[in-house]
Amino acid sequence: MSNAPHRDKILIVEDEEIIRVSLRKLLERHDYDVSDVVSIKAASENVDFKQFALIISDLRLPGQLGTDLIKMVDPVPVLIMTSYASLRSAVDTMRQGAVDYISKPFDHDEMLLSVRRILSASRHRAVAAKTLGDIALLGSSEAIKKITRVIPKVAASDLPILIQGETGSGKSALALAIHNGKKSTRQRFININCAGLKEAEFASQLDVSSSSTTVFLNNIAELEASLQPLLLRAMQNSQCRFICSSDQDLEKLCKANLFRKDLYYEIDVVSIAMPTMRQRSADISVIIQEILTHFDDVSSGLTEDAAQALIDYHWPGNLRQLKNTLQQAVILASPGEPIDAELIGLGEITPSPTQVTRHLSAGSIDQRITQDYDAPAGLSLEDYFTRFVLENQENMSETDLAKKLGISRKSLWERRNKLGISRKKGDESLSD
Template sequence: MPRILIVEDEDIIRSAVRKLLLHAGYTVEDVSSVEDAEQHHDPDSFDLIISDLRLPGVPGTELIHRAPNTPVLIMTSYASLRSAVDSMKMGAVEYIAKPFDHDEMLAAVEGILSRTMAPDPEERTTGTDAREDGDPATIMYGECEPMQRVFTLIRKVAPTETTVLIQGESGTGKELVARALHLSSPRAPYPLISVNCAAIPESLIESELFGHEKGAFTGAVSARTGLIEAAEGGSLFLDEIGELPAEAQARLLRVLQESEIRKVGSTQSRKVNVRMIAATHRNLKAMTRTGEFREDLYYRLNVMQIRIPPLRERQGDILGLARRFLVTLGKKVGKPELSLSPGAMQALQRYRWPGNVRELENAIERASILCDGTVITPSLLDLDSEGDDELIPETLVEGNHEQQPPRTTDNTSDLSLEDYFQHFVLENQDRMSETELAQKLGISRKSLWERRQRLGIPRKKTPGS
């Protein structure tokens, strides 16, 4: 079993990562600094080192030199993103941004170990083993037909160089899809750089992506490598790409068209070999109509689209996911015998899950902590605390055709609930107020507003709205 060393000075994070890896079956040791690691262990005897970037004493990147035969995964925050890029240049195999979820950390660890512990480096380079290790079914859970279609599409697209646009609501697992695409491709031995475009201040986004020269702006005391260049040979995952400002969109378009970048403050361009994977929870097509997103960039990104269904469209997966979370989270809180009551299972299936898989995991963890016995009841899940807005409306439940909102065209019968919502709002918002739209859809005005935000549907000002 692979041995992993955790180097983290924050007790809470160190303990959480330790428990996560132990439950996944790894042998784990943990220390609070590089000095402690060398005093109590031989860092180079481990199969993987997971280290925080900023530590008391010397930084975590020092382990790259002190354990030259062991891969190092750097943990960092977006505030230290530039240092993370530097750590990749120094030899770190990958970095993971805080805060990260359990699946993200486990996928990163599995991906690194699958590449570094393979017996034949040539096999890793050709991608045969990498495709098996990066199979989406081993990274994500999905037994329902919509998710099986997603897995099939990932397997077909991953070996190509095609640009991919991942669309899905927050919490559906867009980053896991990006990781599966990368690990299933010939680029698996090279970096996967993940960037949340919404988490970087607008004034810094171009410098972070493209790098900058010394003196390019106030505070640029030295030249910096951008995230695109740091992903050389590998993949760049741009999450929430709909949040990119206009100038950055224009520069990114040039990367896609010419495969070259120019640092901020530089007059020279250089070629880059990077596969682009983008993701958004917004409706980029609608944003092109309002001028918020460049139409030419949209079509460059939308060569191949992978849509992750929201959890409410994955009825067959809800209980399976809940049971998986119950096993891992039950062990985490010291209650491995937990189970769901019939009422709790019914409540899980009826709830709409606006936060998707991430919300489901949080609900199971909360219930696991609060449960005094071994059976989780509906009250512990606390899914109705915000009223009935998040329950599946009777007017939209499959099979109930009497009170559905009137259809405006004849081609909506094969649309999902989310597609139907977008179609209905865009077709009727010019002649209906927000109150009328909400009434026809069987939801509250608050839910209507939240879904507009989630799907990127701009609101048009109409009389009475």
Template sequence: MPHILIVEDESIIRSALRRLLERNQYQVSEAGSVQEALERYSLTQFDLIISDLRLPGAPGTELIQHAKGQPVLIMTSYASLRSAVDSMKLGAVDYIAKPFDHGEMLQSIQRILKDNQANSSSKPTVPTATPSAPPAPSSQIPQQVSLGIIGRCLAMQNLFGKILKVAPTDSNVLILGESGTGKELVARALHNQSQRAKSPMISVNCAAIPETLIESELFGHEKGAFTGATSGRTGLVEAADGGTLFLDEIGELPLEAQARLLRVLQEGEIRRVGSVHSQKVNVRLIAATHRDLKTLSKAGHFREDLYYRLNVIALKLPPLREREQDVLEIAEAFLKHHSNRLNTGPLFFSPEAKQAILHYAWPGNVRELENAIERAAILSDRQEISAEVLGIDLEQNAFEAFNSLHREEHNKPSEAKTNDLPEAAENLSLEDYFQHFVLEHQEHMTETELARKLGISRKCLWERRQRLGIPRRKSAAGEA
């Protein structure tokens, strides 16, 4: 059982973190300051030390030199994020911002312990691939484990092959996908498989930082650069020097900051706000967005030159509704995680619950799925998770999708309509509406497009075809 030391002066946070770790089968010791930790324990006895950055007396970074190689994870508030990044340069293995998500904390701990064990045994735990090696056949690629992403469907297997090809390079990567699909997991996989893996990966959500502060946060500022700048600060781009900078929701970046970022990509240098001097930085940029940057650039809301700089390599993450059996495997992984966290004992899905999970469209993708599983694990009073406890309303989901389709068709120009849909979708039964829509559109839509428009999986589409006796057009029989 891994032994973890918590060093935190706030007793409420320390107690909550201790309970979280003990529920997940970790042995835990604690201290309220660096001095107390050094007096009470030999730091080398711990598999991991989790310390707040700001502590009474000495800062948490003081523990790094006393730990003699044992990993130290630094906790920090968002306001002192740059200081935490600086602590990584002193030897901290990672940092996590407070208030932290329980799942995020546990994932960080698992990754750190796994990496530390691998380093101790001097055996690589992640298969490597040379840039020239072609990806293995989809049935033989085991990367869903090594990359930290579950995905056995063809689209995800192809994505894993691209990650292993792209990761060893320093090319900019643009990750595209709907909200909640796991774009940061892909960025983390690219970083971990790159030659920069031992350097920091700095993640920035561009939508979460106020527009007035974004340039200072990213590029730093000099003392007196603006009101309240009482001292100079390192920006997050500079803090990522030698490593990877991940800009999530880059479509929300203001135009002024886009111009500065373009300079980083073109010249490899930054200039702090209020400074007249530039300095070189060596960062690999990975950006992500759920928006259409090309359309934004044409509308003048995103710099076209920056778009082409970012779009060297584009990786598309499929939405959950297009990932076939992956959704059930992901759901079962979440169920196991939350049953361990809540100490409920083994939980499993009923056959009806599995069907509901497979047939629901999951508009919120993996994020919505995890929330549904966590809610079910908490509310269920039995080991078997029923469809009712999951709270997935398949009929309402399908009805809303059909009504949305009706509105789309109704709003099209009249000359584009060959056969108008009925005036009111609510006047048809769901089965009638399904049959009408499939027969209307299957000549010019693939099965994947039909399923996506209907808000169901391809498997569900096939099953309903069988049940209703709707033949599949011959030209579609060979579709992938």
């Protein structure tokens, strides 16, 4: 029995006995481990939702709607069953977070297909959630060695820590590593995303913190101005450890009166800069291998071209983008076949600074990107982009600019915002 393969556990919540029994038998015939209850109340009293990989519920149950389960069981996915008459309301309630709906009476093949799809997606999401933390501190580059050396030094300290770095670089993983440091005696880790945070929610989370708690304030630059005094008081009076992260320059925000200076000084006692993928490109190979070990359906690895493409690219989204790119490639790959460069799909990602410099120095700039533009040698990627856009935007639409640069319009817009390059008011006609 110990060698039996793992079976996904599914809970059925359905008050109609014929449907409940029929669905249970169908799923058990296909080797799922199935439990069933007649109501949400019965489920709450008799089962542990966390043990299930999927919950299938009727929309209309005695006393409650099946969609009430969505928040109760999060992050377990919920599949809603609905009669034809209530199909419209089922579609509307998908906005509440149900992963799918299926009409009753259901087709057996359709139900099995939906269950397999949901469980597969859930497994990949679980891998996605796990791997970013696992890979963030991997590698032997000097950039990451500096980070790993500092972790044990600050783990036991009560001093506030500010982790700065680009989106997707692993700031949350570093915060958790500090919390879990060998000398740390803190038992609880509260992760608060400051973007869109409400005062009541924020106050309640701060109230439960204690001397054995680490409070991690992710995206601290997004904290509403009205909540900043509340955080300042908490940091001055609480015994818990505060770690903050930001992908923006807080000092510049202070000068622009967009962030409180006294709060910034309270936060920025110990400052750690999380390196970008561009600063630790030597770690990419080992990170790739570690990510792929988390996917059971990878049997043949990467082709040489695919591996080189991953190493060569700029990765503006850093570790998160690298992980997501590999995850997508794994899903699309044919069983038993290696992942090739086409599946990696890096065509719209800006080349790395090293590649751009190599092209410039050789006097053979990629014609797809720089046709009709004579770029001087020695420009950085940002300088190159800025100069090209400023010199061509009056005569080219956004679509044409993006095409010449070899990126998507979305990437062009994001890079414009990052570098502060806006179109002049007279250029709207070219924005298409």
